[in-house]
Amino acid sequence: MEKVIELKDVWVRYGTQTILEAINFELKEPNGLLGIIGPNGGGKTTFLKVLLGLLKPYRGNVKLFGKPPEKSRELVGYVPQYKGFDFDFPISVWEVVLTGRMSHTGFLKKFREEDKKAAEEALKTVEMFQYRDRQIGQLSGGQRQRVFIARALATNPKLLLLDEPNSGLDPHMQDELYRLLSRLKQEMAVIMVTHDLSAVSVYVDKIACLNRTLHYHNSREIPVEDLEATYQCPVELIAHGIPHRVLKNHEENS
Amino acid sequence: MFDFLQYNFIQNALAAAVLASIACGIIGVYVVVKKIVFISGGIAHASFGGVGLGYYLGINPMFGVLPFSLLSALVMGTVSKKSKIPEDSAIGILWSLGMALGIIFVYLTPGYAPDLMTYLFGNILTVPYSDLYFMLALDVVIVGAVYLLYKEFLTLCFDEEFTTVQGLPTEKLYLFLLCIIALTIVVLIKVVGIILVIALLTIPASLSRKFTYNLKRMMLISIAFGTVISVTGIGLSYALDVPSGATIILVLSLVYGVASFGMEILENIKNSGA
Incomplete structure (x- = not known):
């Protein structure tokens, strides 16, 4: 293995x-x-x-x-420290989580059904699906953390x-x-x-x-x-x- | 009352205002949410080197500005990220370097530089018909690029590090965004001039941010604000016989001030009522 x-x-x-x-x-x-x-x-x-x-x-x-980090992007999920983030940024929970699919979707391509499925599943795992249309600034610290975890999970790491x-x-x-x-x-x-x-x-x-x-x-x-x-x-x-x-x-x- | 609309130069001015509002409405949103106002100002001012070069070579200065602003975008983007000096210092140096080159080129050009002032302060009432096609072409490139790269730009602006983790070419994407900003600046120069360009990139977008949390809606709202306000500005500058670029900026600032103040009062009333 x-x-x-x-x-x-x-x-x-x-x-x-x-x-x-x-x-x-x-x-x-x-x-x-x-x-x-x-x-x-x-x-x-x-x-x-x-x-x-x-x-x-x-x-x-x-x-x-078994591969260098640049070659294993779609296997790794990352939840950064979110200090210093601009939570006023005009982006919704759903859009944030979808960005975790970029390594699968690829450059210049639109998000596919499977990307949306993965994002939905990730949001359900962290129990945040009902908040998908909220702007990220309108969440509590704990909810925000879950969204960032969902973004990482959307990658299917x-x-x-x-x-x-x-x-x-x-x-x-x-x-x-x-x-x-x-x-x-x-x-x-x-x-x-x-x-x-x-x-x-x-x-x-x-x-x-x-x-x-x-x-x-x-x-x-x-x-x-x-x-x-x-x-x-x-x-x-x-x-x-x-x-x-x-x-x-x-x-x-x- | 609207008889001034029959003049060709007024029609051109209105068309230019709309074309400029589309470019600055869309790209201004990125400038504001990614907080790259200063580097955008730097690119705008450095492009004056291109104006000077245009005069020196005896070509339409707009064709000097285009390559020069793209070059400044690439140089500023690279230097500000890579060099060991702080980003704002790097921008400050390149900002003045570009302007200094422009001044030297203009000085070296024999004779008199006829409408130099319009490049610095803009004069939408003198936009020739040919420039409209040029602006339209740039608008098509800008809208096309944003349409194709919408999700990439959104990720880049929201979280650069995560963009890299997702395997996207973050640095190239950032430089490309700066180049699109440079193209927008070229579109805007005729309207308000190099000195005032940054107002058109920041005010409509900041204003639209007060009304929505959706990036696409922000773009549409700031296009609408930009169009209405610049047309109002043109009307006022015609009626009062004052410079058009500066009038547009004054109207923009006034609307922004009133909107901010008004919304704060509304907020206070809501809070005290609850």
Whole structure:
């Protein structure tokens, strides 16, 4: 079976600054939810942009489904961080979701029946179909997030990438988002970048820590040393009332 | 009262106003929603280099403006995205470079540049019949391009990064949009002139935005606004004997101001009533 993601010795620089250093990473399973945590400025968004082919690493090799990112567009769904978006933009929910079909429809062609079907299905998956004629500015933050997920789903992806999908959502909306992702991960590989440590403890199947270097052990437990190396300070993860613990129980060192 | 309509030059002016309103109504919407007003202003002003070149070569300055504005669109689009200096600085530099070239060309041209002022400030009352065909041809290209690339331009303006993720040639698409803007500027130059072109690209579109959230409807509404207002402006400038381009802009600004103010008052009344 083809690996979903394969990164070999990937380095990314902005000017003289190294953002990603010697990243080796493999994702084999075609479903499941991987959480990537790390501090702000740790390269999480950059990591996603490398996977999307938006950024070329100056060294190393990136493959999605055995092909370079530019060749696997119709297999990848992307939900960007929507800070700084112009929500006053004259575009309806329906039009936004249809743009997720561009990689299938092709240049200069009109949207076909199957594109409209896919958009409709995607909107129904996120339970936003009844809002299809609304302008995106007339939605709540949580609804908007669902529309962006629907846009990514309209592509019919095998890999879904989300950049801080929980930011700006209240706890109730976050909960709904995670339940949606738990459903989606049955059918595709989902990678979520976040700095919300409590969320990852419940919903994710695997965790990676990223702060210039990537710590990943193909499991949902992270050794405390990795977490502390990532955040470069002692991290205390309190998981009261939560059925799973991210951290192994660790000895008091002091 | 409407006896002035029998004059040929008035008929030409009205035809030019309609042709210009179609171009700026459609393309102005992209300029406004994509927030590329400044780069559009840059392309317009740099095209003055083309006017100068036209005089220097002794051809119709419009044929100098066409290639020159396309070239400035391509150079500005590329430089502003690729260079390390901030985008607005890059635009500012190219903006003045184009104008400076124009001034040098005009200076080098022997004799006197007869209607130089009409290119800077426009004079719709002197649009010759031949220019109407030229404007019509450009309108056909503009409308055709937008018809073919409607969904691509919408995606590009809404979310450039996602457009790339969808595998579209985002950069080429953006440069092409700038070229279409350049063509629109060429259509508009005769009406209001290089200096005032940016008003026709922004005011009708901003005005239509107050009435709809649909891009296609925005285009139709701004064509309607543009036509009605520029015809009114031509009428006023004829009646009061003042420059037509500036009159059109004044009417546009006035309508925009009244509409914004009026809608705010309506909003307040609605809110206080609820």
